[in-house]
Every structure is written in structure tokens, then in C-alpha cells.
Amino acid sequence: MSGFEDRERAYEDKFSHEQEIEFKAAARRDTLVGMWAAEQLGMSEAEAEAYARSIFELDMERKGSEVVRDKIHADLEAASIDISTYLVEKKMTEFMEEARREIKAGE
Secondary structure, three states: OOHHHHHHHHHHHHHHHHHHHHHHHHHHHHHHHHHHHHHHOOOOHHHHHHHHHHHHHHHHHHOOHHHHHHHHHHHHHHOOOOOOHHHHHHHHHHHHHHHHHHHHHOO
């Protein structure tokens, strides 16, 4: 292989690795924000785990943090819990940062 091909291959490997980290971090974020929302909703541990799993599955089906944010906000609103969309989004951002740190620390 030439030097160019080696660099191209290294770039592709790095990109693939970064994409894998982002996927894992998003999955972890979904679980964390789902558990946080379940706590706000006063769910039992088993209910919270099921709820967090449903949040993760929603993101996998629909591919988007906006869908997750809107679902959680709607659930909180339906339970008459006054938490803004902005706060849900802020929590999601915090949990994404936490998830990235956890995944990178585990490598």
C-alpha cells in the first residue's frame, strides 16, 4: 500500500470508530434520560427500566433525539409535571456528555 492508501485507511478506521462511539453514547444517553424521566414520573424501578428501554427503542426506530425529547416532554406534561422542552433537551445534552465519557473511559 502507498502512503496515501495507508492514510486513507487510517482515516476510514478513525471515522468508523467515532461513529461507533456516538452510537453507543446515544444509546446510553437514551437510557439515562429515560431513567431520569421515569424518576420524575414516580415510576417503580421495574417501570423505570421498561420506560428507559422504550425510549432507547424509540430512538432506534425513529432515529432522532428530537423524537426522544418530544416523547419525554409529552409524558411529563401528561402527568402534569411542569418541565420545559428546553430542560429535557438540556438533560439529554448532559447525559450525552456523561455517556461519551463513560464509553471512552471503558475503551
